[in-house]
Amino acid sequence: MKLAEAPVSHLSHFECSNCRQVVERETLPSYCEDCHSPLLARYGFLTGIDKANFHIAEQGMWRYFRLLPLSKREDIVSLGEGLTPVIPLQRLGSKLGIENLFVKDEALNPTGSFKARGLSMAVSMIKQSGKTHCVVPTAGNAGGALSAYCAKAGIKATVVMPRHTPEVFKKECQYFGAELVLADGLIDTCGKIAQELKKEHGYADVSTMKEPFRLEGKKTMGFEIAEQFEGQLPDAIVYPCGGGTGLVGIWKAFLEWREMGWLEGPLPKMIAVQAANCAPIVHAFHSQHGDPALGPSIANGLAVPKPFAKDLILDILKTSKGSALAVDDQQMIEGVKMLAKYEGLFVAPEGGALLMSLEKLLEQGVIKREDKVLLINTGSAYKYLENIP
């Protein structure tokens, strides 16, 4: 079937990522009520689509419209997200002895982070549903992105954010017209407040992985990676993992691309980098003893004490023969400085953490010097100036 002839939206149903229960297609689903796990959007017609059609459509992430859950193009809420560059890091690569080191620079998205993709998708779905108010708990970037896309769509947004988040994250929400609620604690505390607001007012809830659509937006990173590397995927993808939406999304994209017959060979090792101050995934992946660190970090997006998709993340790390490791705040600043000084990139501390994980990954043999390694820089340093000296 040619893409242009395919029925509008291939979305078929939702499937629980844990108990595999099928949930019928509905407007704004949340998560599996039986086992409290994320739902995954499933599509029909994943074979026989003509890939060439992508190139005649838009340039950003919406050119994958047919592989996304929205039914009508008129409901797309876009600010120009997606199609971010893959940039070779020659100078740092040779310094570290990694021949093929790249970064996909998601800082170039609207509102300065990869959260734009997920929220462009989720707000489009909310627009399609007719709901007029949504709520999100956030470590910072998702709140700004939600506020911007809601402003564009004429939908009201309530953002619940830790009080200690740098001012710019709060200000942008307010400029975009969102209601801002500040909480004393991390994103899990914000999540509880958001749940109460949702119950009280019936808001649409866009909490990380508690609805399936932000993941669908984030998966477009994986489609782009497959196209940008012309099917010869990197050996390893290094990702700064908070709630895990990007990591799960990239992996889901590869599986769908493979199902469509456009990808052959092994998939990359997926590697989760966390903050030493908040590393529940690292703790669980290595079955460490004692309690995991669950505190704040200068990489605000990595301070996620209870990722809702924890089991799914761990499963992908294991299936892909990847790994998980933590980097402390001081090292993150070092990473930010090195990417700035050697590559002209001013990345968020989350991105700095990735660079600083590489030596350890080489030492541990998780990556090899001859590997093709891709770092996913998720955000921009310009929003974190309060956090970096």
Ligand SMILES: Cc1ncc(COP(=O)(O)O)c(C=O)c1O
């Ligand atoms: C810059 C940045 N990087 C990484 C993350 C973690 O993203 P995820 O929760 O999808 O793992 C966040 C989340 O707030 C972020 O803002």
Ligand SMILES: [Zn+2]
């Ligand atoms: Zn379930």
